Amino acid sequence: KKFNIYTNTTMNDYDYYISPYKQKERDFFSDPTILVNAILGKEFCAALSRLRSNPEEVSIWMVIESPQLSKENSSPSPKTNSNEQNGSRKRVSLRNLYEDNDAEEEDDVEEGGKIYLLRRLPLHFACSVIPDEKFGTMSDDAKLEELILKMIEVDPALCRREDNEGRLPLHEAVQNDVSTSITESLLRNFPQASQICDAYGRTPISVRKIRSS
Numbered sequence: 001k002k003f004n005i006y007t008n009t010t011m012n013d014y015d016y017y018i019s020p021y022k023q024k025e026r027d028f029f030s031d032p033t034i035l036v037n038a039i040l041g042k043e044f045c046a047a048l049s050r051l052r053s054n055p056e057e058v059s060i061w062m063v064i065e066s067p068q069l070s071k072e073n074s075s076p077s078p079k080t081n082s083n084e085q086n087g088s089r090k091r092v093s094l095r096n097l098y099e100d101n102d103a104e105e106e107d108d109v110e111e112g113g114k115i116y117l118l119r120r121l122p123l124h125f126a127c128s129v130i131p132d133e134k135f136g137t138m139s140d141d142a143k144l145e146e147l148i149l150k151m152i153e154v155d156p157a158l159c160r161r162e163d164n165e166g167r168l169p170l171h172e173a174v175q176n177d178v179s180t181s182i183t184e185s186l187l188r189n190f191p192q193a194s195q196i197c198d199a200y201g202r203t204p205i206s207v208r209k210i211r212s213s
Contacts, residue, residue, distance in 0.1 A: 019155050020059075021058070021155060023061065024059070025061045027063060028118055033057045033062070034057065035050045035054070035060075039147070044147050051151065057122065058123070058155050059158070061119055062118065064116060064119075065114055065116055066117055117164070120163045121158055121161055123159075123169045124161075124167070126144065127176065127182070128176055129176070145178070145179050145182060149181065149182065149185055152189060156189040159189040159193065162198075165199045166197070167198045168190070170186045170193040170196075170204045171204050171207055175208070
């Protein structure tokens with residue numbers, strides 16, 4: 001068993017597949033979290049500080065919905081609670097996704113017929129960040145690595161979450177040549193990640209090969 005200092009809970013290996021926080025969505029343009037703003041601004045010290053004070057932000061999805069579909073679905077409809085919404089969710093994907101029937105987690109799927117132009121977690125953003133070559137320092141690299149490892153520690157289930165293109169954080173990590181410690185942490189918390197294809201049929205291994213070629 002492992003003790004999570006951020007959620008003050010003791011978790012066994014099975015619990016690591018389930019997020020300790022309720023899955024929420026916020027609009028990327030109009031309502032981004034402070035954590036995501038700090039990550040995209042490459043303010044890694046500020047992001048670490050925000051993560052410590054508001055760890056729940058690590059599990060909030062940043063989304064951009066398709067305007068055309070949103071307009072089609074704009075007719076009034078009665079509000080439902082989160083459980084009812086979950087039951088109506090359907091997966092909009094170009095492939096068969098990996099499913100773990102043993103873990104009763106909330107799948108990262110398209111909700112209520114919505115199609116997303118963007119749907120990503122802070123971990124996806126952080127793994128895709130490349131420090132500026134001109135202004136970046138070893139300190140920046142170390143802080144980014146610390147931030148990513150802390151996010152995984154806060155919510156290990158993030159390693160299993162796919163964005164709107166079916167990409168795991170590991171896809172982003174190998175494409176951007178992150179440190180070995182980050183890759184190892186992502187795989188340790190989701191060993192099957194190396195076998196998962198994104199919406200274009202690419203595994204993290206194939207993404208790495210394409211980058212290296």
